[in-house]
Every structure is written in C-alpha cells, then in structure tokens.
Amino acid sequence: MLIVSACLIGVNCKYDGGNNCHPEILELYKKGGVIPICPEQLGGLSTPRSPAEIRGGSGGDVLDGKARIITPHGEDVAESFKRGALESLKLAKHAGAKKAILKEKSPSCGPYFIYDGAFSGRIVAGKGVTAELFQREGIKVNSENDFKRKG
Numbered sequence: 477m478l479i480v481s482a483c484l485i486g487v488n489c490k491y492d493g494g495n496n497c498h499p500e501i502l503e504l505y506k507k508g509g510v511i512p513i514c515p516e517q518l519g520g521l522s523t524p525r526s527p528a529e530i531r532g533g534s535g536g537d538v539l540d541g542k543a544r545i546i547t548p549h550g551e552d553v554a555e556s557f558k559r560g561a562l563e564s565l566k567l568a569k570h571a572g573a574k575k576a577i578l579k580e581k582s583p584s585c586g587p588y589f590i591y592d593g594a595f596s597g598r599i600v601a602g603k604g605v606t607a608e609l610f611q612r613e614g615i616k617v618n619s620e621n622d623f624k625r626k627g
C-alpha cells in the first residue's frame with residue numbers, strides 16, 4: 477500500500493480550500509493500492525483554515541517539542557499537527573504501507589522543504605511533521621517531484 481497526500485489527487489483539503497492535483501498521482505490512485513490522507517484534517521483542523529508555518533526548526537523539532545507551528549496571527553497549532561501526524565501514521569501502519577508520496581513544502585507533508593516560519597515565501601531545507609514521523613517509523617517518503625526515482 478502507498479500513502480499519498482490527499483490534495484495531490486484533487487481532494488480540496490488545502491488550507492485555502494483548494495487542492496494540488498497531480499495527474500500522474502491521481503492515475504496511481506485510480507489503479508488502487510493507494511490511501512489518501514490529509515494530516516491537518518486528521519488533526520482536527522477545519523478547511524479552509526489559516527496557513528501555518530514551522531517556526532524555530534523542522535518537523536522533527538516540532539515532534540520533540542522544540543519548535544512551534546504558528547499561523548500569521550501567532551496562534552500555535554502544533555498540537556493539531558502532531559495529532560494529525562499520529563493519526564496518519566496509524567492509518568499507514570494499519571494498511572502496512574511502506575511508502576508515501578507527500579506534498580512538498582507543507583508543514584505537515586513536506587519531505588524535503590518547508591517555509592521558513594516568517595511567512596516571507598522563503599523556502600528552507602526541512603521536513604513537515606508527518607513526513608518526519610513517517611521517516612522515523614520506517615516509511616519511505618518521496619515528494620510529488622521525485623516519486624518516480626528508483627531506490
């Protein structure tokens with residue numbers, strides 16, 4: 477089984493109520509064996525919702541209680557993001573999934589890059605909270621940009 481970020485197959489679960497539909501990933505889903513997840517919705521956040529960025533570190537720092545996830549109004553939503561990561565992991569484990577394709581640059585899903593926490597549009601190296609938790613638990617995480625790469 478393969479886990480994918482639900483927004484990548486056209487589910488309108490993005491913070492602004494839209495999606496990030498990727499035609500090839502949607503085709504994978506149609507063939508079967510794919511479980512869509514949205515960690516932010518699974519964490520109890522509404523759609524639409526405020527955008528949020530990790531401040532003071534990466535997804536691993538959030539999991540370890542060393543960084544926050546804040547909205548532009550300064551609300552800390554880290555607990556919802558952590559809850560969503562744990563629920564996503566539960567689904568992945570129940571399904572025996574060993575791989576995931578997660579949406580780049582998301583504070584939940586980003587496998588390689590996230591925003592810098594200042595709402596400046598600047599991108600920095602780092603993982604989202606769910607991507608980090610999946611990796612810690614032995615689930616291989618790719619993004620929509622490198623999921624076809626072997627190995």
Ligand code: SF4
Nearest residue numbers: 481483514579582585
């Ligand atoms: Fe997509 Fe992940 Fe953001 Fe949900 S949390 S909208 S699945 S990138």
